Amino acid sequence: MKKTQLILLCSIMALFSFTGANSQTKKNKAKNPPVFSNFVYQGNDQVYIDNPLKPDEFYTPILQGCYPDPAITRKGDDYYMVCSSFAMFPGVPIFHSKDLVNWTDLGGVLSNVSEFSPHDTGISQGVYAPGITYNPHNDTFYMIVTAFSGGLGNIIVKTKDPMKGWGSPIKLGFGGIDPSIFFDDDGKGYIVHNDAPDSGKELYSGHRVIKIWDYDVENDKVIPGTDKIIVDGGVDLTKKPIWIEAPHIYKKDGKYFLMCAEGGTGGWHSEVIFKSDSPRGPFIPAPNNPILTQRHFAKDRENKVDWAGHADLVKGPNDQYYGVFLAIRPNEENRVNTGRETFILPVDWSGEFPVFENGLIPLEPKLKMPKGVENKTGQDGFFPNGNFTFTDDFTSEKLDYRWIGLRGPREEFITTTKKGLEIHPFETNIKELKPTSTLFLRQQHKTFSLSTTLEYKPKSEKDLAGIVALQNENSNFVFGITKKGDDYFVLLQKNQRKPRSRETESTILASNKIDVKNPIKLQVKANGDAYEFGYSTNGTDFVNVGGTVSGDILSTDVAGGFTGCLLGLYATATNDAMPQ
Template sequence: MKKKQLILFCSIMTLFSFIGINGQTKTPLFTNAVYQGNDQVYIDNPLNSDEFYTPILQGCYPDPAITRKGDDYYMVCSSFAMFPGVPIFHSKDLVNWTDLGGVLDDVNEFNPHDTGISAGVYAPGITYNKYNDTFYMIVTAFSGNLGNIIVKTKDPMKGWGSPIKLDFGGIDPSIFFDDDGKAYIVHNDAPEKGKELYNGHRVIKVWEYDIENDKVIPGTDKVIVNGGVDITKKPIWIEAPHMYKKDGSYYLMCAEGGTGGWHSEVIFKSDSPKGPFIPAPSNPILTQRYFAKDRENKVDWAGHADLVKGPNDQYYGVFLAVRPNEENRVNTGRETFILPVDWSGEFPVFENGLIPLEPKLKMPKGSENKTGQKGYFPNGNFTYTENFNSDKLDYRWIGLRGPREAFISTTKKGLKINPFETNIKEVKPTSTLFYRQQHRTFSFTTTLEYKPKSEKDLAGVVALQNEGSNYVFGITKKDKDYYLLLQKNKWPFRRGKIISEILASTKIDIKDPITLQIKANGDKYEFNYSTNGSDFVNVGGVVSGDILSTDVAGGFTGCLLGLYATSANDAMPE
């Protein structure tokens, strides 16, 4: 065979390896994806020209921390086993935010490949040190034997340095820089061995920090809060500490009550960063735990906060909270909210943080609401359309336990996913491109060109809370026929082996692209398909979103919506 003929033959064979005889791609090709959110609360509460919505980050963006340099604000959140780790956002006015990706974006340095979805990395702190013009992000990593780590940069827009492992235990660290240039780390920890008084008894510790060598100074650790505001009342889970200095005094703000229905934010004061810290008489300064469970537009679990001086010298606090659906289930996960803070008195107080939270706020003077425009992160009701034809995929698309770049490639026709030999139920990197659920009422739609080669091949969409709580809606093969099926994967009571059930399946013709849709109205989820892109057929009826809820499935994340492909399929059509 002549050289030119050989090259042509190889090219044709390569083409056929991706494309079937009838033109269908064997490698799953997703030609678009559309997320549309339409919550009633935003319809009932339209914005005036001087207002913006809270939460400012809808969906699973919990445990916010914030810092400021000049007119630039930077905010980070927890990401658990999602990749990249620790999403970071930038704003000039606390209203309009741009997504900068993830701080921990090198899989060689942060690799959550073998961790459950709620492990990985969480509860970050971010602080700007004016004395050396450096930003510090500190966090607890539950993977790769990292523990508590810190990373630094002169410019968060240009990436971060390598993680530096710190020699202390506990979780939820943050770093504080004093006026004299000294640094301190505060964090949650267990009481000394033998001194735990009750389940949930925790302490807050402080360490002196060596800025030159980036390490805590051995022997400087000290317990500065034992139990919480009043240990005689057995407060649980004092955590997420942040230290501030104002008018010569030191303030320590912490979450208390656990990240659930009793969650709150409390404040302490001292003349020294090493205490003693005295609780404010008016604690808590933020909570939603005292109100009727059936209140309208319910926001709950408020706490885990951080403070920053905002525009016009007005203080603001960012914090996590949840918006349960009509069944009181938490499918959007813990989200990032914001409130102005009144610090005109001795202690800061979240404005309207001790009454039922409202969905909108007055903007800082001089701000203009540009959310959802010109690259700014959207909130409220919105439609996000992705055609996958840009050289740079939007940062809101993420991987699980590994980088998305390991399995995706963009083409002129759309996004190809190279299937891993990993099932969605395994605690391994999965070839799934995820988007966070951000509304109670939403639709997530994608068009798929795909021809599975065997029963081991499946591609489609997933709604996932964790590896043992998810729905799979995809195309596979049985004998010579092609099927679309809906599989439910659920942990049994007290965990154990995941129980998988085929809720429905239907034989389909795949000569043309298939449009798949996940649709929800509160707790009611539907999985639909269309062969013409407009007329949808339901598969499996209406199913419960219970297993996609944080409080039912467990863990700390919200529901993730994914474009999924696998060569380790175990879902067999009936």
């Protein structure tokens, strides 16, 4: 779906009143819930094998998998970064670092389902493109975001300490998307955001503007009548630039700099910069725009990184500027199954305008670490990157933040036990626009394997539990155990939207009769575009189900939307996948 279409759809949905979370999200204590244990996810991408780290290096992206639209802020030696989450729950993942290399996952900013409930939205709706800013004048952090659910619109939440949670959403009285907030040296606040041109002034498809509002810091609202267009179209309106968005204002040496994405979040994506004597403009574009892009290089280049843009800047260790931004790493079929990821580059701001170092040549997988920093990624609780293995036996009191829900909180359907993780199935199918009883994590590698042990004895054909590989509600694979008559089966179902239709076509690719007296081990693995599903009754020898299938429907460029592939542990009480 094109972004213009998505915004129109979300605007229509916002007209309907918010009715709270779907009643089916109440935990249903099934008498025989599926129990998952011995979970293992292992990534094995060739780029990391070919590019081992030296002691003074770290990998970019710093957040692999679907963590797009990063924004970053700093208080003292503490850095906080947020990303888009769409209909994933909790909303707006947030990370903390002391050095921009080692990051700790803090969960999600919007974690109260009574205040943020994307319970009936498509996966690419919910919330996206957050901004985060620390205001030293009142020692407060602000997270601002567009919420396409519950009629919220543009909202802001605040906290004195991101480690301790956030306040309730405050609705803001303006439209558009991609807001960010800026506080000047005198304490005044301003909000900038993407919006449509004034009525009747749209010149072409993709024509957008950047607006600014004065912000009432005392009362947390924009001041009516202060809105002003500060960028019309982009750097050069005569060239019909598309999708000027994701604005951020910075102040340096008494001047104001406005940085935006331009070109749309695809192959023409870029980052551009403007300068002014006032936060309200006029803003003059830099002569050397864009300052970051990957759009000019050979499509078949090795270790291709593309779609770079949607950036934010921060002064890092040793007073060196850095920029975080989104980009993709497509597989050999140019599929985008890992989604848009968060990358980082040093930024040279020794001249008049900032420039991303090596951001105008093909991006490399490694960077030099800031002086004095030790790489501890994947250790001591820090988020991993590169090739890594993530294991979970589900016996810890606190579930890892990498595990997320879809359209609702994971706590509504899970229980941890001595045997593993129980999923209490909703009467909701993975294809419905409702919360699903599925515990997800993001696919973070092109080449990976995932396995889990499942103890389950379905009571009827309406019961199914297993694994889901999902790009959206209309594009996914279901691999699970169900019942037909007196027999039990493991099956692979492919769900894909019919051409030129809103309906989903479901196909059983294969099914095998099995014995469920003992736990079954399920596996999904991928090598680029090739995915395979299998099961084992002895824990080591796997039986393939369905052969090798294309992962094309798990790619953003095929399925549409803004998310990457999610891998989930799934249970349902309304199964419609029937064994052959």
